[in-house]
Amino acid sequence: MGRSLEVAVAPSCISSGYCRNSAPDVFGQGPDRRSTVTSNPVAESESLWEAMEGCPVEAISAKDTVTGDVVFPEE
Numbered sequence: 001m002g003r004s005l006e007v008a009v010a011p012s013c014i015s016s017g018y019c020r021n022s023a024p025d026v027f028g029q030g031p032d033r034r035s036t037v038t039s040n041p042v043a044e045s046e047s048l049w050e051a052m053e054g055c056p057v058e059a060i061s062a063k064d065t066v067t068g069d070v071v072f073p074e075e
């Protein structure tokens with residue numbers, strides 16, 4: 001925890017709303033109803049992890065802004 005992450009939502013988002021409910025400070029809804037990240041970079045948090053792990057179509061990804069490493073999805 002404590003990392004600064006660049007979070008992205010892929011076009012495969014089906015707008016389930018799970019991420020917006022889990023981490024409303026991170027995810028919003030775009031004009032096409034898919035989720036968007038309201039402001040990058042994002043401070044790593046439990047609610048962000050809940051959103052990433054709970055996405056039903058695995059549309060959310062995150063990179064460490066310092067190292068460039070892919071933080072999610074995990075290998």
Ligand code: SF4
Nearest residue numbers: 013014016017019055
């Ligand atoms: S949890 Fe996944 S499918 Fe649901 S709104 Fe968020 S990105 Fe889209």
